[in-house]
Amino acid sequence: QVIMLRPTESPIVYIQQLGRGLRLDKGKDFVTVLDFIGNYDKNYNIPIALSDDHSYSKIEARRFVASGDSIIYGNSTISFDEVSKAKIYESIDKASFSKDAILVEAYMELKSKLGRIPKLIEFRKYGSMDVLNILSKYNSYHNFLKKKDKDYHTAFSPKAEKMLEYLTKIIAPGKRVLEVEVLKMICSGGDSVKERIEEMHPELDQNALNNIVSVFDGTFYKNDIKLISENKVCDDFLHMMEEAGFKEAVQDLMDLGLDNNTSYSPLYRDTNFVLNRMYTYDDVCRLMNWKANVNAQTIGGYKFDETTKTFSIFINYVKGEDVVESQRYDDHFENRNTLIAFSKSTEGKGAKNMVCVGDQANNDVRIHLFVRKNKKDEGSKEFYYLGELDFVSFMNDEKPVKIMYRLKDEVRSDLFDYFNS
Incomplete structure (x- = not known):
């Protein structure tokens, strides 16, 4: 029997403590673990530790608490009583997975594994935390690297930094692939943007077409961030693409957006939404x-x-x-x-x-x-x-x-x- 009384703050340490009771021994058929989770505030570590999901995704943590038995491998079973569920849910809701300690630790661990600054898409590829936690806290990967990695020396103009923050917001989550595809087209420059979008997606109705144009011409959010104007790609944006490292940063965002979009399927009843996302x-x-x-x-x-x-x-x-x-x-x-x-x-x-x-x-x-x-x-x-x-x-x-x-x-x-x- 293992009794947990320590206010554990790390999923790794939690598993190490649990592991003391999981050692095999002759004549030992089971172990009982009593975890007095009400003693500490970081109960969200329990589903993260037991599920071995280190993405720090609140969606996945809640889902594990609700249906752990059905999504873990092997013949193990996990169940939470209603009081424990409520406490863990409350802890997940209150938790900020965008704290610097969590973000920097995950980043440095992945960087050490790769021996270089990771690409955005590599966080999920190598089972690290959801990189959207970093992007939501710092508004762009560039902002994070500039503040947290002494090996990063890329500098952009203020306008380019502002543009990266905007593109991070609409491209990185990948909630609609259309934004990524249109941005890719915009990066190549040229005129007749609206007509080219129509050619690329003839199935779009007028509302959808006007909407996607408004996202890139500044009218949807009523801001001064414009990639297109008067139906052509803005010269300002094309000049930003010539700044050292900017084109690569935009491509990194598009790669991440496309990768994230793979989980936004199938679309629900002829909408742009996925049920339960x-x-x-x-x-x-x-x-x-x-x-x-x-x-x-x-x-x-x-x-x-x-x-x-x-x-x-x-x-x-x-x-x-x-x-x-x-x-x-x-x-x-x-x-x-x-x-x-x-x-x-x-x-x-x-x-x-x-x-x-x-x-x-x-x-x-x-x-x-x-x-x-x-x-x-x-x-x-x-x-x-x-x-x-x-x-x-x-x-x-x-x-x-x-x-x-x-x-x-x-x-x-x-x-x-x-x-x-």
């Missing part, structure tokens, strides 16, 4: 092919876009104490197929948004659901995409309106347990 507000606005980005405050829980006829609902499943009482509604899943949600406090059944929802059967509006456990998930502002909803009924006549929806695809069991833990 995570997306930010920015991602949703862009991948819904809206004309421009909309900030979270303006969205306020849901947003109807008339041009694309899409209605996107964003739910924080657990309302924090900082949420005002008038907005602390009891949105919840009655079961894996049924969602009960509320309108904004100022909107009744006659409000434009609610009329749109209630008349869904006749207006061809597609209602999409995005859910996160709570908005205090450190280091992540992403929502799980849970697919499309069908309006069932309004359940009251007051403000806010209580609404019943039916999910076209039931909530995956591990996510359902996580939301309700």
